[in-house]
Amino acid sequence: MKTIERKKKRNTKQKAIVFQVVQDSHDHPTAETVYERAKRELPTISLGTVYRILKELVPEGKIREIIVNKQSRFDPKTEFHHHFICKKCGKIEDVKTPLCRYTCKKLEQKGYIIEEIEYKFYGLCDKCAAEN
């Protein structure tokens, strides 16, 4: 009897390109934007494929997903960090901020398990603030 062997996941051209596009994007693109950029490399790629691959890459720890205005955006930076969102121009910027140990401890004392923390700062970026 043969042992059932798990097949290797293929590393397809599509997956490599989608990953590379996110790697090269520092503007927190949407899936649609990733699709447009990927199409420049591989014009036949489909939007559904881009969505599927992005959703694979996140649990693999290769990219991060952040949600702004009910829309998914993708970030090549996987280290723990947070975001500032400009309400006027829509720019999303990385923000380093310490997390509140006190609040976490208090929740954990209640028996809660904290797995993820997300801080979002909304307002006007320097350029938009200067225009006002």
Added chain:
Amino acid sequence: MKTIERKKKRNTKQKAIVFQVVQDSHDHPTAETVYERAKRELPTISLGTVYRILKELVPEGKIREIIVNKQSRFDPKTEFHHHFICKKCGKIEDVKTPLCRYTCKKLEQKGYIIEEIEYKFYGLCDKCAAEN
């Protein structure tokens, strides 16, 4: 041609009921849930009206909107506070936490204007943690 000026917005039965429903809800209901509860008081109310009124009440400062999993939820508590979201049962709980003055100051020094801050803690609530 004369323009008629309207001074006060009408406080309709629909608006009063939607507001009351949110006031009485401590579970951060969705628009759909608010609609269901409002229907118990006024069976003819429509979902579109509930959406419209909820969207009015937010800038009026009567209720707060929070977004969880790309869905709007409504909160009678308008004071500054944050949320814990259980990844298993979906429960949303209010969390009091100090905001990071240092991070805000650093952003403001760069010329940014911060208008809103949102902290979200994701994980397992006490009950769901105990079940694991």
Added chain:
DNA sequence: AAGTACCCGATAATGATTATTATTAAGGTA
């Protein structure tokens, strides 16, 4: 009462995302 702003319920439209389906292509096997 007349004129008009405002609000309503019903319904259609939208936008982002997910599911489905038929096709293609890769890897292993004989």
Added chain:
DNA sequence: TACCTTAATAATAATCATTATCGGGTACTT
């Protein structure tokens, strides 16, 4: 090599929350 099995793809349809539209009515103002 040819064949078989299965995964990955492109194209398309379906879904879900939300927003826009429309026609009719209500109430405010003069």
